[in-house]
Amino acid sequence: MTSTADEGTRRNAVPVTLVIRAWQETGHNGFRARVIRGPRRARRPAVETTTDPEQVMKLAREWLTTLQNPL
Secondary structure: OOOHHHHHHHHHOOOEEEEEEEEEOOOOOOEEEEEEEEEOOOOOOEEEEEOOHHHHHHHHHHHHHHHHOOO
16 A cells, blocks of 8 residues: 555656675775765766775765655
């Protein structure tokens, strides 16, 4: 069952994307990650790379917070 409020929310929703690609390379602290954030149809989404798993979590938290509380 879908309420009228749910339908209105979906109609006004802006599709957004968060892609996290992580891999392990040989060597000391071989962790690598690429985080891609942005609107679905953005010309250039924000792309960040890191060697720190905590940075990946921070970026994901920021993205979710923005999604939850849009400007």
